[in-house]
Amino acid sequence: MAGNTAIIYEEAGTDPEVDRIVQEGGGGRTTIVAVPEPAEAARLAAEPADEGVQLIELYGGSETAWQAEFIEAVDARIPVGVVGYPKESRPA
Secondary structure (H helix, E strand, O other): OOOEEEEEEEOOOOOOOOOEEEEEEOOEEEEEEEEOOHHHHHHOOHHHHHOOOOEEEEEOOOOHHHHHHHHHHHOOOOOEEEEOOOHHHOOO
């Protein structure tokens, strides 16, 4: 699918200004951003809309409370999906 998408995931100790990858091809762009904590993701919520992103995916084991906070911060300007996996699949 051509278009601009963003993938955001939580990883302790990361810097979202530095820890990001931008991949372009096929008429679209995907930006992958690591955030150190949920509050940082919500703070950055306006950034994708300003960059023309058409879809955001929150990735990997994030808690539903911060997913909801992020979705609220985006304010329905961009569809937000959640890529998850069952708690049982995570290491103890």
